[in-house]
Amino acid sequence: MNARERFEETFAFGHPDRAFLMPHWFWPSAISRWHGEGLPRDVHIDEFFGFDRYEVAPINLGLLPSFDYEVYFENEEYKTYRRGDGCVAKEFKRRPEMSMPQWLDFPLKTRSNWENDFLPRLDPQSQARYPLWWDDYVRWVQDRDYPLGVSAGSFYGWIRNWMSLERLSKMIYEDPEFIRDIANYIADFVIGTIRPAVEDIKPDFALMWEDMAMKTGPLISPKKFKELMIPACRSVNDFLHANGVDIILLDSDGFVDPLIPMWLDAGVTGVYPMEVAAGENVAALREKYGRKLAMFGGVDKRVLAGSKEGIERHLLEEIKLAWMVLQGGYTSSVDHAVPPDVSFDNFMFYWNLVRKVIEDPSRFLNGGVKEG
C-alpha cells in the first residue's frame, strides 16, 4: 500500500497493511538537544524516523494582508510588538519558544472593527491565498501516492485569538448575534477559499483547528458552542463531505470530551492530539465512541521524559496501543510537540516500540511482549 491508501484505510477504519506512521512535531530545542545525542545533523528528520508522507495544500486561510509588524518597545530582555494577527504581545527575546508571550491587546473588539479591519482581510478571492504557480502544483499532486489535505478553518479558536478569551467569553452572552455572524462568515470564507482547491486537487482529508479546552474542560459552555458555532462548522463539513472529503480531523488541546459529540454530529470524523495531561485516554474514548471517532495522538509527552519501563507501560497498558491499532481509526503520536526534556534515546525507544507494535499488533496484545 502507498501512504495515501494507508492513510485512508487507517482513518476510515479500513484495512491498512499497517497503521499510518504519523509525522511528529518537535520543539526546535529538542532537535538541538538530540543533535548532541546522536541525531545526524544532515538528514531529513521525517525520513530519519520513517514517518509516512503527509502534506497539507499551501493555501493561506489567515488574515491577508496581515497587520503590520510593529515594535513598540524593546530592551535586552524582551520586546513588545504587534504581530501579523494584530495582537500585541510582550515576549522574551532569548528562546521565546520556552515561554508563553504575555498578551497585551487584541485587534477585534467591536462589530465596526470586525467590518473595517477584519472583513477586508478575510476575502476568499485574494490572489495570494493560493501558491504562485497553482496550476503546476495541481499537476504535481494529481497522481500523488501520499495523503494531501486542506485546512478547513476554526470557529472558536480564531475568534478567541482575535478577540481574547475574556472578551469572547463576555461577548457570547452580551452580543451572541455578533459571534454567530462571525462564525457564519468564517464558514462562508473557508468554503469560498478552499472550493477551487477541493475541485482541483481532490483532497484526501481536511484539518480544523480549535484549541478550545483547558485541563478541566472546554473554554466555552458546550451549549453556547452548539448554538453559536456548530452550525458554521457543520456547513463547512457538509461542503467537504459533499465533495468527497470524508476524513475531517480536528485539533484541540485540553479536555475535549464534552465537545466530541457535537463535533461528530457536525461532520467531524476524528480528533487529535488527545492531551493526556488534561485527562484524555484514547482507549477509553474508543470504548465510548467505537468506530464513530478516529483519533491520533494520546501519547503523554511527559512520560517520554521518564523511564523506558514507564514508556512501555504507557503504550502497551495505559493507551492499549496494540488493541487501538487493531481496532483501526487510530495511530500513535505524541499529544503535543515533543519537548526538550525528552532525550534522543528515549524518543528512539518510544518510536521503535511504536513501529514494532504497528507492524504486528497482535503480538503485543494482552501484555504478550515486553520490550523494556
Add this chain to the structure above:
Amino acid sequence: MGMNAREKFVSALKFKRPDGVPFPCLFYGFHPETVRRWQREGLPRDVHLVKHLGLERCDLIPVNVGPFPHYEPAELEEMEEWRLGMDRSMLVKVKEGIEAVEERFPIKDSASCKAFSKMLNPSSPARYPRFWDDYVRMARDRNYPLGVYVGSPLSWLTEWIGLEGLASNLENDPPWIEGFADSIASFVASTLARALRDVSLDFALFMEPRAYRLIQKLNGDRLDALAKRTYGPIASWVKGMGVDLVGVQASGYVSRLLDIWVGAGMNFMSLEAVGGSDVEQLRERFANKVAFVGNVDQRALAWSKRDIAEEVRRKMTSFELGGFIPAPDHTIMPDVSWENFRYYMDLVKGH
C-alpha cells in the same frame, strides 16, 4: 500557440528569436522596503507581486550546494555598542547590526580547512528534497525554465578564508589552496550528479556576489589559476551532462573576470550595468559568443520617465539583436516608485 516561458528563455539566450520578451522571475529582486513603498502607492497587498507584474516562472532546482550542515548561529557576546555573533559560516563582529567591521574566518590553514571540509560532504542526505523522485516527476513536463546553481567558487573562498588569508596563503602555501579549489569543483559535481542525471535542465548558474573583491587583492596569474581550477572543471562537467547554457550572475566591477569566465566555457552572464558592464559594449567585446540577462540600470528606474524610456530604448535595441533578456541589473531599491516601475514594465511589455 505562442512560446511558453521555457521556450522564450532558452531561445533568447541561444540567439534565436523568442516571440516575446521573456520575464524570468529569477532575475527580478525587490527590496522589502520597496514592496512596502509600493503598497503605500497602490500595489494591492493581497497579491503575489511576481504574478501581478506578469513575470514568468523561472526556478533553480532545490538542491543544497554549499556548507551543510551549518554551524548553529549564536550570539556570543553582547555589549552596548558591539555584538559578537557567529553566523552560519564565520565569526563576525557586528556594530549594532549595521555592518560587519571585523571578521574572523573559519579557514585559516590546512588543518582548519580539513575541519571545514566536513561541511562539504556531497552525500549528506538532506542536500536533496526528501521526495526528490516526486520533484523529478513534476519537473519533467514543465513549461518554465529550470536551472541549477553550480556554486560560487571565488565568493566562497573569500567568505571562508578571507581576502587577506587567501592572498597570503596563495603566496606562502599555494598547494593547499589549489588543492582546496580542486576539491570545491569535485564537491559541486559530486553533489549535483544525481540531479543532472534525473532532470533535463535548461541552464546552470554560478553566482559570484563577492568575486569582484578578489580582483583588487590577487595578482592576475594567481586569480587566473584559481578560477581555472574551479570554473573550468564544473562548467565542462555540466556541459558534458547536457546543459548547454552555463552562466554567471555577478555583482560589482568584474571586467577582469569576464575573459576567464568565457574561457571556462560560460555562455551567458547576468551583470550589473552600474558595474561598468553595459551590454552594448560587452556585445562588441564578445561578439555572439555570450548572451546576457539583466543589465537594465535599476538606478534609471528611480529617475524621470524620460530616463526610463531612454534606458528601455537602449536595452530593447539589444534585445532585438538577440542573445539578451532585459531585466533590472540589481534588486529594485526603495527609491524606485510604483508608478515608475509600472511604467518600465509597460514599456518593455509593449515593445
